[in-house]
Amino acid sequence: MATETVTASATPTSRTTAGTSRRFAWTPGLVIGLTLMAAVVAIGLLAPVLLDGRATAMGESAAQPSAAHWLGTDAAGHDVLARSLVATRLTLLMTVGATAVSVVGGLVIGTAVWLAPRRLRTLGLRAIDALVAFPTLLLALVVAAILEPGTGSAIAAIGLAGIPYFARLTANLAGQISHRDFVTTARLMGVPGHRVAARHVLPNMAEPLLVLTASAFAQALTALSALSFVGLGVQSPDYDFGKLLNEALPSVLAGRPWQMVGPTLLIVLTGVAATLIGDGLAAAADPRTGTRTRAAALVGSGVTDQAAGTPAGASLVDVDDLVITNAAGHTLVDHVSLRIAPGEIVGLVGESGSGKSLTAMTLARLLPDGLTARAGRIRLGDLDLLGRVAPRDLALAMGLVYQDPGTTFNPALRLGTQLTEVLRTHARADRGEARTRILDALRAVRMTEPELRLRQHPHELSGGMRQRAMIASAISTTPKLLIADEPTTALDVTVQAEILRELKRINREFGTAILFISHDLAVVRALCDRVLVMNDGRIVEETAAADLTTESAQHPYTRRLLAATPTVAAAAAAAEESHR
Numbered sequence: 001m002a003t004e005t006v007t008a009s010a011t012p013t014s015r016t017t018a019g020t021s022r023r024f025a026w027t028p029g030l031v032i033g034l035t036l037m038a039a040v041v042a043i044g045l046l047a048p049v050l051l052d053g054r055a056t057a058m059g060e061s062a063a064q065p066s067a068a069h070w071l072g073t074d075a076a077g078h079d080v081l082a083r084s085l086v087a088t089r090l091t092l093l094m095t096v097g098a099t100a101v102s103v104v105g106g107l108v109i110g111t112a113v114w115l116a117p118r119r120l121r122t123l124g125l126r127a128i129d130a131l132v133a134f135p136t137l138l139l140a141l142v143v144a145a146i147l148e149p150g151t152g153s154a155i156a157a158i159g160l161a162g163i164p165y166f167a168r169l170t171a172n173l174a175g176q177i178s179h180r181d182f183v184t185t186a187r188l189m190g191v192p193g194h195r196v197a198a199r200h201v202l203p204n205m206a207e208p209l210l211v212l213t214a215s216a217f218a219q220a221l222t223a224l225s226a227l228s229f230v231g232l233g234v235q236s237p238d239y240d241f242g243k244l245l246n247e248a249l250p251s252v253l254a255g256r257p258w259q260m261v262g263p264t265l266l267i268v269l270t271g272v273a274a275t276l277i278g279d280g281l282a283a284a285a286d287p288r289t290g291t292r293t294r295a296a297a298l299v300g301s302g303v304t305d306q307a308a309g310t311p312a313g314a315s316l317v318d319v320d321d322l323v324i325t326n327a328a329g330h331t332l333v334d335h336v337s338l339r340i341a342p343g344e345i346v347g348l349v350g351e352s353g354s355g356k357s358l359t360a361m362t363l364a365r366l367l368p369d370g371l372t373a374r375a376g377r378i379r380l381g382d383l384d385l386l387g388r389v390a391p392r393d394l395a396l397a398m399g400l401v402y403q404d405p406g407t408t409f410n411p412a413l414r415l416g417t418q419l420t421e422v423l424r425t426h427a428r429a430d431r432g433e434a435r436t437r438i439l440d441a442l443r444a445v446r447m448t449e450p451e452l453r454l455r456q457h458p459h460e461l462s463g464g465m466r467q468r469a470m471i472a473s474a475i476s477t478t479p480k481l482l483i484a485d486e487p488t489t490a491l492d493v494t495v496q497a498e499i500l501r502e503l504k505r506i507n508r509e510f511g512t513a514i515l516f517i518s519h520d521l522a523v524v525r526a527l528c529d530r531v532l533v534m535n536d537g538r539i540v541e542e543t544a545a546a547d548l549t550t551e552s553a554q555h556p557y558t559r560r561l562l563a564a565t566p567t568v569a570a571a572a573a574a575a576e577e578s579h580r
């Protein structure tokens with residue numbers, strides 16, 4: 001009995017991190033926000049040095065604003081403006097500290113929850129949701145009341161109270177990113193969970209996290225000020241904005257509101273700066289969305305002869321009586337058996353939802369979460385896929401080619417880094433050797449300017465180029481089996497034809513067997529040796545590709561499928577008809 005599980009989730013919009021060469025969108029809001037923040041930081045740096053004497057000197061108590069004291073003096077006779085400016089440094093440091101606690105704590109907990117086994121993950125997410133539902137300031141007040149009031153405890157209280165937000169965002173983003181093809185491939189290659197998180201998942205959430213960090217900074221500022229204002233934050237003789245507001249309260253009640261003006265203005269100024277920066281970063285993140293819809297996808301790992309050594313005359317792939325059911329017990333793949341000989345190209349066709357992808361994904365041991373697979377036998381070369389298989393052996397025994405154009409490559413990494421990953425991780429090639437081999441493979445698939453491509457990020461390549469790049473990755477380790485799940489669906493017909501020619505050539509030159517999943521029966525007939533027709537989870541017909549015609553097909557479903565596929569002549573006739 002084989003049961004493979006992988007977390008399922010929607011695929012998010014591709015985003016890049018600051019590491020890509022995408023042009024950054026400097027909006028006026030962002031420029032203003034950064035300028036204001038620079039001014040606040042300059043005040044924080046300089047005021048304690050230049051104005052400390054003035055802020056601590058005692059003069060006339062509760063004096064009105066004057067040329068000597070622009071905002072008057074407080075009850076102790078200190079210059080209110082000087083104290084407000086000097087308070088900027090401590091306020092900023094505390095805000096940065098609390099924000100850092102929230103971000104780092106949230107990242108660690110969110111990632112740990114994502115990496116946890118399914119039950120623990122669900123429990124963790126529930127706990128995080130419950131904490132998020134609790135108002136931050138209330139949570140902070142509880143923490144601050146438990147701890148001794150002071151600067152450190154205020155930072156801890158606000159920082160801890162902000163953790164659930166970042167933890168939830170991290171876990172959600174990780175859940176989404178984990179189902180992009182480059183993460184699936186890394187997992188197939190046996191890259192350990194923590195490395196997948198550090199290398200593939202976290203860099204791709206940098207952008208939304210950065211945006212949230214900016215707004216968390218603004219929230220931490222007001223929350224810290226509120227804590228000090230109610231006496232649970234900074235204690236005398238230290239003072240931050242909140243403490244100054246706390247000290248100003250009696251004078252406001254005594255009809256001298258100007259003592260509030262300095263800290264209030266500085267809180268507003270700092271908060272507005274952080275919010276503008278957050279909004280600006282969010283806007284800067286947008287431009288690429290929708291600009292690169294033309295793309296396609298192939299992801300490959302590879303095979304070595306040793307890993308998938310196939311006894312002469314035996315099948316390379318041997319699946320016997322595969323049944324896949326969902327959580328409700330509904331059968332999605334129904335007693336499927338299939339064989340693929342070494343070097344053979346087998347087509348898997350059938351309407352949408354007939355079970356083609358699930359069958360193929362079972363071979364790669366990448367069945368989605370919640371589904372259960374059992375079979376009498378699943379073998380790939382000398383690997384028994386129902387038993388324990390070293391990730392490296394599976395990684396080297398199989399190449400995967402996906403359809404989804406937006407998620408094939410990690411947008412944060414240069415192509416060179418990702419294309420050489422399988423060679424470096426599993427074929428144990430050093431950097432130079434991996435580079436040479438991938439360049440050879442890129443030339444083999446006729447990629448233009450291969451050296452340049454290795455330095456580029458995925459979004460700088462066209463869909464056809466990305467497809468070639470991934471075929472190159474797949475063949476760089478001389479695969480015995482390539483699973484190609486609708487690899488050309490997202491490409492225009494010219495590029496489609498070129499890619500199909502490359503697949504055929506690779507099959508001829510390297511003896512790579514291919515399981516080719518497609519809706520395009522004409523392509524399947526031209527490319528494949530043999531075709532399996534799936535309907536409602538079952539293989540209803542198996543035929544030589546040349547016999548995939550209305551005349552030769554045996555099963556009524558195959559004939560219906562063929563009848564539903566317009567030939568070029570029929571399509572032209574239909575078009576002509578519609579013009580009449």
Ligand SMILES: Nc1ncnc2c1ncn2[C@@H]1O[C@H](COP(=O)(O)OP(=O)(O)OP(=O)(O)O)[C@@H](O)[C@H]1O
Nearest residue numbers: 008326332351352353354355356357358359368369
């Ligand atoms: N993660 C999942 N959870 C539950 N059901 C699923 C899941 N993935 C697929 N299914 C169901 O399993 C059936 C077969 O899906 P599969 O993706 O294998 O079809 P397919 O033939 O590859 O379709 P397409 O050509 O549209 O890709 C469908 O009914 C689908 O709804």
